[in-house]
Amino acid sequence: MSWGAISRMGYVALHSTDPAQAVDHAQRILGLTETGRSGNAVFLSSAARLHHELVYLDAPKNAVGHFGLVASGLAGLDSVRRRVREAGLRIVAESPLLPGVADGFSFEGPEGFVYEIYVDMQTASYVPAPHRPERYGHINLHPQDATAYKDFLVDILDFKLCDVIGDGFGYFLRCNTEHHGIALISGRGWMHHHAWQVQSLVQLGELGDRLWESGSRLLMGPVRHGESGRNIAAYYVEPTGAVVELYADMRHIYDDDAPVNHMSTDSIDWATQWAKYDASEFRSHGIFPASETIASR
Known part of the structure; x- marks a missing residue:
């Protein structure tokens, strides 16, 4: 149950200087499953079987790339987009930063953290690791x-x-x-x-x-x-x-x-x-x- 423009937490995208090490650690210790790769990005998910809940992007410095938040449908997406523009926040991209979602946009929030607001993430088909999170x-x-x-x-x-x-x-x-x-x-x-x-x-x-x-x-x-x-x-x-x-x-x-x-x-x-x-x-x-x-x- 949600009441506003955002229905749930979506994913975390991290920059990694060694994505192979980061992915291996996420699989062995956290228990995530790799769901796919796209150029510089590796996508992982839990028992939720989504296209991605954690993403590692090959980058020159370890850092937070951005956070994904699931909008409450297209109305929620449009509502956040309107508020972001009215507040004068910087739009990073008018279309999704990553594959696997139907629609979305991203902007820079306070203190440099970037958020992608999106709808309709694809699911993934796999058998989760035995020690996976939910x-x-x-x-x-x-x-x-x-x-x-x-x-x-x-x-x-x-x-x-x-x-x-x-x-x-x-x-x-x-x-x-x-x-x-x-x-x-x-x-x-x-x-x-x-x-x-x-x-x-x-x-x-x-x-x-x-x-x-x-x-x-x-x-x-x-x-x-x-x-x-x-x-x-x-x-x-x-x-x-x-x-x-x-x-x-x-x-x-x-x-x-x-x-x-x-x-x-x-x-x-x-x-x-x-x-x-x-x-x-x-x-x-x-x-x-x-x-x-x-x-x-």
């Missing part, structure tokens, strides 16, 4: 001005505000019933992590085993988040430098008029109820938006 779920950004970024998500993209942390320190926003599709924590101006839904805590333990067997470790978790979703989560760092989260048991909000929840920065319960939270280490990973948008060739 679907792509959300992103966590660390913008320099979290309040301004929150206003953009609400005013231009119809996201609803769920939680506020401190006085402009953090915001959690949703585009459907899932607690958050985009989380904002004040920071350096980069994407901290992209997140994927799994079925249970068991799969988070299996993730830890896969990382250990590959010579790596979890960055944090498993943890139980507090009011910021109440989900169980585990995190690791992928080859591009971005953090990846696997999560289960995310809170859903079915009341469109649910009050905004306010949390204090004096407590870390919103981040973890199970373990200590080393913010300096956890927040030291991420990747910045690319200086140039690269379309699939």
